[in-house]
Each structure stands twice: as C-alpha cells, then as structure tokens.
Amino acid sequence: MLRFVPIITLFFMVGPVSAGLIGTILPSFGTLPALGGDGASLEPWRTLLAQPGLDHSIRLSLINGLAATLISVVIVMLFCAAWQGTRVFRMLQRLLSPILSVPHATAAFGLAFLIAPSGWIARLVAQVAGWDRPPDLAIIHDPLGLAMIVGLVIKEIPFLFLMTLAALPQADTDRTAQVTASLGYGRITGWFKVTLPRIYPQIRLPVLAVLAYSTSVVDVAIILAPTTPAPLAVRILGWLSDPDLSYRFMASSGAVLQLGIVLVAMGVWIGGEKIVGALGRNWAVDGRRLPHDGWLRHGAAILAIVAAGAVILGLVVLLVWSIAGFWAFPDVLPRNFSLRLWAREFDALGDSLAVTLMIGVPSVLVAIALVLGCLENEVRTGFRPRKRVMWLIYLPLLVPQISFMFGLQVFFTLVGLDRTLFSVVLAHLVFVLPYVFLSLSDPFRALDPRYGQSALCLGASPNRVFWQVRLPLLTRAVLTAMAVGLAVTVGQYLPTLLIGAGRFATVTTEAVALATGGDRRMIGIYGLLQMMLPFAGFALALLIPAILFARRRGMGGNNRI
Amino acid sequence: MRSFVSGFAVAASIAAASTPMSAVADPAPDVGNWQSVLEQARGQTVYWHAWGGEPRINDYIAWAGGQVLERYGVEVVQVKLTDTADAVTKVLSEKTAGVDDGGAVDLIWINGENFAAMKRNDLLFGPWVEETPNFDYVDVAGKPTVINDFTVPTNGLEAPWGMAQVSFYYDTAKLDSVPKSAQALLEWLAKHPGRFTYPQPPNYMGSTFLKQVLTEVVDDPKVLQQPADEVDAQKVLAPLWGYLEDLQPLLWRNGQAYPQNGAAMRTLLADNEVDIAFSFSSGEVSSAIEAFELPDTVRSYVFDSGTLGNTNFVAIPYNASAKAGAVVLADFLMSPEAQLRKQDPQYWGADTVLAMDKLPADMQNAFANLDLGIASLSPAERGTVLPEPHPSWMSLVETEWQKRYGVVQ
Numbered sequence: 001m002l003r004f005v006p007i008i009t010l011f012f013m014v015g016p017v018s019a020g021l022i023g024t025i026l027p028s029f030g031t032l033p034a035l036g037g038d039g040a041s042l043e044p045w046r047t048l049l050a051q052p053g054l055d056h057s058i059r060l061s062l063i064n065g066l067a068a069t070l071i072s073v074v075i076v077m078l079f080c081a082a083w084q085g086t087r088v089f090r091m092l093q094r095l096l097s098p099i100l101s102v103p104h105a106t107a108a109f110g111l112a113f114l115i116a117p118s119g120w121i122a123r124l125v126a127q128v129a130g131w132d133r134p135p136d137l138a139i140i141h142d143p144l145g146l147a148m149i150v151g152l153v154i155k156e157i158p159f160l161f162l163m164t165l166a167a168l169p170q171a172d173t174d175r176t177a178q179v180t181a182s183l184g185y186g187r188i189t190g191w192f193k194v195t196l197p198r199i200y201p202q203i204r205l206p207v208l209a210v211l212a213y214s215t216s217v218v219d220v221a222i223i224l225a226p227t228t229p230a231p232l233a234v235r236i237l238g239w240l241s242d243p244d245l246s247y248r249f250m251a252s253s254g255a256v257l258q259l260g261i262v263l264v265a266m267g268v269w270i271g272g273e274k275i276v277g278a279l280g281r282n283w284a285v286d287g288r289r290l291p292h293d294g295w296l297r298h299g300a301a302i303l304a305i306v307a308a309g310a311v312i313l314g315l316v317v318l319l320v321w322s323i324a325g326f327w328a329f330p331d332v333l334p335r336n337f338s339l340r341l342w343a344r345e346f347d348a349l350g351d352s353l354a355v356t357l358m359i360g361v362p363s364v365l366v367a368i369a370l371v372l373g374c375l376e377n378e379v380r381t382g383f384r385p386r387k388r389v390m391w392l393i394y395l396p397l398l399v400p401q402i403s404f405m406f407g408l409q410v411f412f413t414l415v416g417l418d419r420t421l422f423s424v425v426l427a428h429l430v431f432v433l434p435y436v437f438l439s440l441s442d443p444f445r446a447l448d449p450r451y452g453q454s455a456l457c458l459g460a461s462p463n464r465v466f467w468q469v470r471l472p473l474l475t476r477a478v479l480t481a482m483a484v485g486l487a488v489t490v491g492q493y494l495p496t497l498l499i500g501a502g503r504f505a506t507v508t509t510e511a512v513a514l515a516t517g518g519d520r521r522m523i524g525i526y527g528l529l530q531m532m533l534p535f536a537g538f539a540l541a542l543l544i545p546a547i548l549f550a551r552r553r554g555m556g557g558n559n560r561i
Numbered sequence: 562m563r564s565f566v567s568g569f570a571v572a573a574s575i576a577a578a579s580t581p582m583s584a585v586a587d588p589a590p591d592v593g594n595w596q597s598v599l600e601q602a603r604g605q606t607v608y609w610h611a612w613g614g615e616p617r618i619n620d621y622i623a624w625a626g627g628q629v630l631e632r633y634g635v636e637v638v639q640v641k642l643t644d645t646a647d648a649v650t651k652v653l654s655e656k657t658a659g660v661d662d663g664g665a666v667d668l669i670w671i672n673g674e675n676f677a678a679m680k681r682n683d684l685l686f687g688p689w690v691e692e693t694p695n696f697d698y699v700d701v702a703g704k705p706t707v708i709n710d711f712t713v714p715t716n717g718l719e720a721p722w723g724m725a726q727v728s729f730y731y732d733t734a735k736l737d738s739v740p741k742s743a744q745a746l747l748e749w750l751a752k753h754p755g756r757f758t759y760p761q762p763p764n765y766m767g768s769t770f771l772k773q774v775l776t777e778v779v780d781d782p783k784v785l786q787q788p789a790d791e792v793d794a795q796k797v798l799a800p801l802w803g804y805l806e807d808l809q810p811l812l813w814r815n816g817q818a819y820p821q822n823g824a825a826m827r828t829l830l831a832d833n834e835v836d837i838a839f840s841f842s843s844g845e846v847s848s849a850i851e852a853f854e855l856p857d858t859v860r861s862y863v864f865d866s867g868t869l870g871n872t873n874f875v876a877i878p879y880n881a882s883a884k885a886g887a888v889v890l891a892d893f894l895m896s897p898e899a900q901l902r903k904q905d906p907q908y909w910g911a912d913t914v915l916a917m918d919k920l921p922a923d924m925q926n927a928f929a930n931l932d933l934g935i936a937s938l939s940p941a942e943r944g945t946v947l948p949e950p951h952p953s954w955m956s957l958v959e960t961e962w963q964k965r966y967g968v969v970q
Contacts, residue, residue: 032657053968118832133833136755141818143969227761227819228969241646242763243674244956245653245682326853329832338853344616406654413658419665501651501665502610502640510613513641517614518824519854 002380005373009433010389012370013396016408016430021259021399023407027252037249044249048257051250053229061231061261064145065215066268068152073207075153076160079304080199081191082297085174092301093165095308096158100484101534102311103491103508105515106527108151108223110314113321113520115147116140118329120317126330134329141226148225152217154307156210160203161304166442167202171195186291188300193284204273205390206438208266209397215265216258216400219493219512232258233402240406255403262400315528322524341521348510349529356506356533358421359496360489363428367436367485368478374437375444376466379452384445393437396430401494409498419501427495428488436485443477444470475548479541487534507533587662590885592692598885603634605886609875610648611670613641614824617848621902621909629893635886640666645675652684652878664880668887672873673711673765676719677952679876686877686884688717693888695895696720700916705948706872707914712786712951719874720891723903724912725841726870726946727773727863728938734858736836741865743777743804746837750811756836758812760826761819761967763959770839771958773869775801776947785950789957798958802965809966817969831855843943844910847934851906861936867945872914897924906934 026032030041048054083089099107114120117134125131140147173195180190216233225231230238236258239251321327325336378384391398408427412418417426451473455465471478493508502509511526587605590598609626613619619639626637642648648669655664671679679685690696699707699721707721708714731739740749750757760767776782778800784792809816813835820826823840830838831854840846843861850857875894877887893899897920900913910933917925933939 052964056968118834136814136834138814138818143817222821227821228817229967238763240650241644243646243649243678245649245678248650248653324853326831326856328856329834341616341852410654410657413655413660416660497647501608502642502647503608503638503665505641510641513613513643514616515614516612516643516822516824517616518822518828519852520828521853522616 002373002377005370005377006385009370009374009437010392012426012429013433014392016411016427017395017399017404019411020404020406020408023410024252024255024403025407027249028256030249032248032252044253047250048253051235054232057229057232057235058257058261060145060226060229061215061233061258062265062268064149064152064225064231065211065217065261065265068149068156068214069207069211069269071149072153072156072160072210075300075303075307076157076164077192077196078188078296078300079161080164080168081188081196082293082300084168084191085177088301092161092304092308095305095312096161098535098538099155099158099308099311100162101487101531101538102155102315103527103530103534104151104155104217105219105223105512106318106530107155107311107314108220109515109523109527110318111147111151111154111310112140112223113317114310114314115150120313120332123330123332127332131330140224143226143228145225145231148217148221148231150310151220151224152214154310155220156214157304157307160206160210163203163206163438164199166439167199169446170202170442171198184289184291186289186293188293188296189288189290197280197284205394208269209394211265211269212262212398212400215262216402218402232261233400236402252406255400255406258400259403262398266398315531318524318527320524321520322528324521324524341525345522345525345529349507352505352507352510352529353533355504356490356508359424359428359504359506360486360533362421362425363432363489364436364482364485366425367429367432368440368482370433371437371440371481372444372471372478375441376470378445379449379470380462393434395434397434405494405498408495412499418499419503421504424496424500424504427499428492431492431495432485432488435488436481439484440474440477440481444474447473476541476545479544480538483534483537483541486537490530490533587882587884589686590689590888592689592888595692595694598888599633601885602883602889605883606636606638607667607883607886607890608638608640608665609668609670609887609890610640610642610645610651610666612643612645613639614643617909624902624908625890625894625899628899629890632893633889635883635889637890645669645671649675649679649684652679652880653682655880656684661880663882664878665882666878667881667883668875668877668890670722670873671719671876672871673949674952674955676710676715676874676876677713679878680713680716680718684879685718686879686881687719689877689888690715690717690720690891692717693720693892693895695892695897698897698915698919699895700914700919703916704872704914706870710874711871711949711955715874719876720895721872721914722875722891722894723873724870724914725873726912726943727769727839727841727868728843728846728861728943729837729839729863729868730830730843730846730855730859730861730936731837732830732856732859734856735833739837739862741862743774743864747804747808747811750808753836754811755813755815758814758816758819758826758829758835759839760822762962764822766823766826766839766841767819768955768959769841769869771801771805771962772950772955773864773947774804775950775954775958776869777864777866778804782947785954786948788951789953794954794957798961801958802961805962805966816966827854830859842911843936843938844904844906844912844934846936847906848910850936851934855936857935859936861938863938863942863944865944867947869949870946871949897921901927901931904928904933905931906937910934910937912940 028044030037030039030043117137117139122134176194180194218233218237221231221234236251236254239247239254323337323339324334325338327334412423417423451469452465455469491508493512496504496506496509507529511530514522514526590601592598611622622639629635629637648666652666701707740746759770762768762771779797784797820829826838827849829835846859846861849855850859875891877884881887897915900915903909903911904913917928
C-alpha cells in the first residue's frame with residue numbers, strides 16, 4: 001500500500017496541471033466548440049500579437065520577475081553570509097517567520113498604503129514640507145514597475161530565507177565558518193566561497209518557484225504594477241473577463257505565451273547560474289580574503305530589516321485604515337475612529353472562516369498524510385527520489401496558475417465535478433502538496449535513522465516505529481508543515497473561485513470581491529482577516545509542541561528536529 | 562461565537578448541497594401560469610451571481626433573499642463576483658463541457674456588453690420577463706432603456722432592476738464653480754492641469770466617460786444608436802479623438818497612469834489628488850460620505866446638456882438549475898416594496914425602474930417621502946438622460962483607445 005503513495009501524490013499534482021494545460025492550449029489554437037471554435041487555427045495568436053504594447057507587457061513580466069528574484073536572492077544570501085550564527089540572525093528569523101503568513105496581496109496593499117503619494121510616508125513628509133496635496137508622482141503603478149519589484153521582494157525574502165534556513169544544517173556551516181575565519185577570510189567572502197556552493201543546489205528549486213511566481217503574478221501586479229500597459233498576466237485576466245467572448249481564444253494564447261515567458265525566464269536564470277558558477281570557481285580559489293566587509297554586512301542587515309519592517313508597518317497602516325473615520329490628506333491619523341465596519345463584517349466573518357476551514361482542513365490533512373506516506377516509504381525502501389522527480393513535485397509552482405486554472409475548470413465541468421467540495425479540495429491540493437512536501441521533507445530526512453533502527457531492534461514493527469517513534473519526534477516539523485499548508489489553502493483565490501463556481505466564499509474570495517469596491521477600510525479589514533487563520537496555524541504549530549513537550553527537555557525548541 | 566457556529570451550519574449545508582451535479586433537469590417554468598411558477602420555485606436554491614464589491618449592495622441582496630425565502634420558500638445565495646464577466650465565463654465553460662442542464666449560475670446581475678454577448682451566443686433563458694406580475698409597474702413608456710439595453714432589445718430575456726445615470730461630484734469646500742460640459746471640462750482642466758482623470762478603459766466607468774464625451778462632440782448623436790459597422794465609424798469618432806488629443810496631456814499623472822475603477826477614482830478625490838470625479842449614481846456618493854470615504858462637503862451635479870443613463874437588469878442563463886426560483890426572485894426585485902428599499906440611500910440609493918403613476922397611492926407617497934441623501938440628485942435635478950450608444954461603439958472606442966493611449970512608454 002505504502003508503495004503506491006508516491007505515485008498517487010505525484011498524480012494529484014501532475015494530473016490537474018496537465019489536464020488544465022490541455023484545456024488552455026486547445027483554445028489557443030482555435031478549438032472551443034461552445035464558441036464555435038471547431039478547427040485548428042492560428043487566428044488567436046495573430047490577434048494576440050496584434051495587441052498594442054504586447055512587447056512591453058512581455059518585457060515587464062520578464063524583466064521585473066527576474067529582477068525581483070535576483071534582488072531577493074542576493075539580499076537573503078548576503079544576509080545569511082553576514083550574520084549566520086549571530087543574535088541578529090536569530091532576531092530576523094523570529095521576525096520573518098510570521099511574515100510568511102501574510103498573503104501577497106495584503107503585503108502589497110500595506111506597501112501601497114505606505115509609499116503611495118497619498119500614503120503614510122508622504123503624509124509624514126507633508127507635515128514638514130507643508131503639502132496640502134499629494135505630490136503628482138507615479139510612485140506606485142510607476143512606468144518601470146519598481147513598486148511591483150519592491151512588493152515582490154519584501155514577500156519573497158521571508159520565503160527564501162526560511163528555505164535557506166532549512167538547508168543550512170546540511171552544510172555544516174558553523175564549522176565551515178570557523179575554518180574560513182581562521183584562514184583569514186571575511187565573513188561574507190568565506191561564506192560565499194565555501195558555504196554558498198553547497199547551499200545553493202538545495203534552494204535552487206524554491207528560487208525557480210519564486211521566479212515563476214514573480215514572472216506571472218496577478219494580484220500584486222494589479223495593486224502595484226504599471227497599467228499602461230500592464231504585465232502580461234494581468235492583461236490575460238482582463239481579456240478573460242471581457243464581455244466579448246471571442247477574446248477567450250486570444251486569452252488562451254496569452255496564457256500559453258505566459259508559460260513561455262516563465263520558461264524563458266528560467267532559461268535566463270539557469271544561464272546566469274552557469275556564468276556565475278564559472279566565474280565563481282576562479283574567484284573561490286584566487287585566495288583573496290576580503291576581510292573588510294563591515295559595510296556590506298551592515299548594508300545586508302539594513303536591507304533585510306527594512307524589507308521586514310515595510311511589511312509590518314504596512315500591516316499597521318492597514319489596521320489603522322480598518323478603523324478609520326474620514327481620513328484626509330495630509331492628516332497623519334484619521335480625524336475619528338469607528339468600529340462600525342468591523343461590527344458589520346463580524347457575522348459574515350464566521351461564515352467565511354468556516355468555509356475556509358471546510359476546504360483547508362481536508363486539503364491539509366490529505367496533503368500531510370500523502371507526504372508522510374511518501375517520506376516513510378523512502379525510509380523503509382531506502383529509495384530517495386531523483387532530481388527529476390523533485391521537478392515534478394515543483395511543477396504546480398513552476399507553471400503559472402493562469403495558464404492552467406481556466407483549462408482545469410473546463411475539465412472538472414466535463415467530468416461533472418465542478419463546484420463540489422471534492423474538486424475544490426483537489427484544486428487546492430495541487431498547491432498545498434508541494435509546499436507541505438518542501439517543508440517536511442528536510443526535517444524528516446534529517447531525523448537520525450538510529451532512533452528507528454533501535455526501535456526495530458527492540459522488536460517494534462515498522463508501523464509502530466512510525467507511529468510511536470518517528471512521528472512523535474517530528475511533531476514540531478509536521479505541525480509546521482501543516483501550518484504552511486493551511487496558509488497556502490487560505491490564500492488561494494483563482495482555484496476557489498473557478499473550480500468552486502463561486503459557491504465557496506472563503507475569506508480570500510470575499511476579500512478580493514470587496515477590494516474591488518476600493519474602500520481602504522474594507523481592504524484593511526479583509527487583509528487582516530486573511531492573515532488570521534495562517535497566523536493562528538503557525539501559532540498552534542509553536543504552541544502545541546511547547547505544551548506537549550513541556551516536561552521533555554530533549555524535545556525543546558533548540559533541538560534540531 | 563454564535564456567528565462561528567452558524568458558519569459551520571452554512572458550511573455543512575453547502576457541503577450537502579454541492580454533491581456532484583444532479584442529473585435532474587429543471588423544466589422551463591411556465592411564466593404565464595404564475596401559480597405553477599411559485600409551486601415549482603418552492604424549495605429551490607437560487608445562486609445569484611452579482612458583483613460583490615459594495616457591502617451595502619450585498620446587504621440589500623441578503624435582505625431580498627430573506628424576503629423571498631420567507632414568502633415563497635426560495636433560498637438565495639449571492640455569489641460575489643469581482644467582475645460580471647466571470648459569470649458569463651462560467652456559463653460559457655459549462656456550454657463547452659456540454660452541461661446544458663443543472664448549471665452553476667441561476668441569475669446574473671447584468672447589462673450592456675455582457676448582455677449583448679450572452680444574447681448573441683444564445684446563453685440566456687427566456688423570454689420570461691413580460692409575463693411576471695410586477696413587470697406591470699415598470700415604466701416602459703417613460704424609461705425606454707428598461708427594454709433596450711444599450712440599444713439592444715431585451716426581448717424579455719432580462720428583467721429591469723435599477724436605473725443609473727452619470728453624475729459628477731466635487732468637494733464644495735475646494736471648488737466654487739464646476740465645468741458643466743465636456744468642452745468646459747477641457748477648458749477648466751487647462752487651468753488646473755492634473756486635477757481630473759477617468760478610470761482606465763475598458764473599465765466600464767472609464768468607457769462611459771469616453772461615450773459621454775463622444776455623445777457631446779459627435780456631429781449627430783443619432784448615429785450612435787446604430788451598430789458601428791453600418792456607418793462610417795472613423796468619421797463619426799474623429800471628433801472624440803480630437804478632444805482626447807487635447808485632454809490627455811492635462812490628465813492626472815499626464816495620462817501615464819489611471820485609476821482602475823470608479824472606486825479608485827473616488828479615493829483620488831478623497832486624497833485631494835483630483836478635484837472632480839463621476840459615478841453612475843449620485844446616491845452612491847451620499848453613501849460614500851456616510852461611510853467616511855468622502856468628506857461631507859462633496860456634492861453631485863450633471864452636465865447642462867445631459868448625461869448618459871442606462872438600466873441594469875437580472876437575467877437567467879439557459880442552463881440554470883433553478884429557473885422558477887430565479888424568476889420568482891427577479892419578480893420580487895421589481896416589486897414596489899423592494900424597489901422602494903433600493904432607492905432609500907440608507908440601504909442602497911439606486912433609482913427605481915417603476916412608473917410612479919402606475920403604483921398604488923400609498924407606495925407613491927412612500928417614494929415621494931424618501932430622504933435621498935445630501936449628495937444625491939433628485940429626479941428634477943438630474944436633467945436630460947442621454948441614451949447609451951449601441952454596444953459596438955463601446956468595443957470600437959475601447960480598442961482604439963487602447964491603441965492610442967493604452968501604451969504610453
């Protein structure tokens with residue numbers, strides 16, 4: 001039975017993506033019978049290529065995605081190199097982990113409320129400069145998309161940081177640092193020359209997932225990116241919701257093109273890796289110590305803290321907006337406060353939280369069961385999946401959502417499963433599984449095999465070893481993985497709306513629907529509500545082990561498990 | 562806590578209701594025989610797909626749902642959309658998959674291009690509207706748009722629900738006088754560059770502004786009532802592009818960026834980034850003041866030669882699962898009682914589709930006694946209602962706008 005779990009798991013991820021892609025590719029070549037598209041034709045592609053500013057949209061998606069990824073990776077690597085093993089490092093670790101539970105859109109709104117010409121920073125400046133009007137400056141929706149890059153970077157830093165954190169123990173970093181330091185290397189140089197080459201392969205797939213996400217992101221782009229024209233993914237969504245139904249064909253071609261852009265971005269990135277690798281090999285052995293890196297170390301710390309601070313300050317501004325009365329520019333605070341909207345939303349809140357959990361709990365439970373099955377199977381058979389299989393696990397994170405979700409909707413309708421809880425959970429599972437796998441596989445594999453071996457020698461059955469030895473030892477990791485999974489399902493917008501035919505009103509679908517009304521107070525309320533469940537999940541993942549193991553020092557927080 | 566418990570009850574009922582598609586097809590209701598419609602509707606659940614961006618409107622829909630449940634045993638669930646076209650897409654993908662019965666969408670809040678597209682692609686159930694009891698109160702003679710949606714005859718495929726008319730608004734604490742025509746707006750903007758903008762087309766508020774200008778600058782507005790391909794469209798549109806040539810550089814951010822919808826434009830006014838904004842309902846401005854979104858010194862006005870007006874509707878897809886229930890709900894929405902509450906800015910503040918002289922005396926009084934709100938315009942203040950151009954003009958203007966101004970870099 002256990003033998004089949006990895007295959008089933010892969011099927012849950014690869015199946016929907018493939019079905020969805022087929023449902024997207026066919027219309028892009030003119031096949032969509034309901035709209036009279038019966039034959040094969042290149043017309044949708046011709047229409048797509050004739051769209052004004054298409055080249056600009058492509059460039060925006062490609063370059064901004066690459067830039068956001070590069071900046072995030074550089075900041076995270078520099079910070080880890082500069083501060084690993086110090087108090088500053090642990091402090092930031094505590095700061096960044098909760099930020100992981102902030103949905104992208106919430107962070108983006110927070111940033112916008114902070115840096116926009118009428119935002120909070122401008123209001124502070126206005127006090128000194130005496131402005132009574134916001135400056136006529138395109139700070140968000142700026143032509144180059146810089147605001148979007150910043151919005152992506154502040155959310156990707158925590159993700160990449162935690163991924164790096166998971167990889168660090170396997171590189172024996174502390175002793176490596178001692179050796180490089182004793183040879184006279186600067187902290188950063190030593191880390192980049194010796195540790196980075198061992199860490200990078202471990203975080204390469206997460207980095208590519210960040211790249212794929214950044215190149216095809218929709219929500220952050222709507223909030224922060226330029227609109228004349230917008231990045232490609234945003235325009236595809238616009239075409240899909242155009243009343244002129246013939247746009248559907250072109251939108252499908254656009255979705256295929258979007259997939260192509262992601263592939264090109266990955267090609268560029270991998271090419272860049274090769275160049276950096278080649279140059280790095282010479283640099284690593286050129287013997288230069290570069291010990292005076294204090295300015296760079298502090299620079300890295302400042303960047304990381306500013307990034308985390310922007311998210312946190314953004315949340316504070318969201319909170320203030322959610323209770324604001326009329327709040328004119330350039331007032332630093334609203335003239336009066338009101339809990340009216342919170343009170344009004346309170347009833348609806350219970351419903352949407354319940355629906356969110358109704359989808360989230362089964363998704364997370366199925367995901368954790370499958371992932372544990374896969375990993376346990378590895379332990380018993382001693383068979384570790386090869387690199388290529390890992391790529392398959394990442395597939396749902398590498399293929400842009402917009403490229404396969406619409407196709408998947410048609411597929412589910414075709415087999416008569418749309419708008420059922422079953423199919424919504426299935427659609428969520430596609431995204432929950434990879435993240436649960438990612439966060440659980442390292443701690444599971446890192447668990448000392450001698451615990452299990454001892455138990456087996458004492459006559460315990462493999463099942464008993466799993467339930468009574470491995471699982472209890474891994475409580476903390478399993479709960480964290482579940483919290484990650486919950487955060488992922490709570491954040492899903494397109495899958496919930498499309499596959500559920502809008503019948504599953506989760507906190508996120510409600511938040512996005514109300515955000516189109518544009519009232520910052522509602523955006524504030526639902527932005528914070530969206531965070532609530534993931535945050536509670538992570539809090540429980542910390543709290544439960546603390547209670548369970550209160551009397552077991554060996555299972556304490558500093559234990560590696 | 563109570564709401565959380567009831568939330569689980571809702572969740573459980575959704576889970577129960579969302580078993581895989583029922584194979585039982587919903588027979589088309591015989592609307593002429595109203596009693597049979599009511600019988601068929603009892604016990605049905607109507608999934609009403611309606612834009613969900615405005616909490617007040619959501620509350621109104623919830624109220625209407627409660628009334629229909631109490632009176633006729635029809636349950637109503639609002640599916641909150643970010644864009645009406647999502648519902649159109651849903652029906653379309655069902656048609657693609659051959660789901661001709663038991664579809665997900667029972668009722669759509671709709672008008673204009675979306676209706677035209679659904680009608681053209683045979684995605685609607687009907688005709689049914691003119692046989693419903695409350696349609697008798699509808700002001701067909703006085704408000705021709707209740708049966709002509711952007712000039713497209715509704716043919717009884719959609720029931721009128723509300724009237725909308727463009728009105729502009731500004732903060733009286735900041736401006737003394739306001740421009741009252743497209744031409745005056747241009748002149749005013751030349752003196753106050755950057756203090757006006759419009760939502761980026763193809764957002765419908767933005768397109769509406771372009772159509773308003775078009776209607777004012779075109780040589781003969783009657784042309785716009787015909788489909789664009791029946792006339793020399795280039796020539797008809799030339800004055801519009803001439804106007805925009807002058808207007809664009811004077812816009813907020815020099816026309817390099819735009820608010821994405823009417824709500825974002827309202828926020829710009831609240832932040833003192835622009836001086837004049839517009840909406841499809843002056844009642845909406847009153848309620849925005851009530852919700853602290855705008856200062857209480859904001860007031861509405863219309864252009865001297867009139868502003869565009871239209872009607873919004875509800876329609877039933879051809880493959881709806883609860884057609885009878887949807888018809889009963891649509892009929893209730895046209896009832897004097899529901900329309901009265903809808904016009905009350907305390908609840909919503911949108912104009913009625915009914916003819917006052919057809920109503921019973923007590924309802925006439927109730928409408929006359931409504932307090933419309935501080936920034937709302939009374940019917941008398943609203944001036945001339947200009948007809949919407951045929952939808953083909955909108956598509957044409959949007960495409961051409963995108964070419965000329967949609968790519969600034």
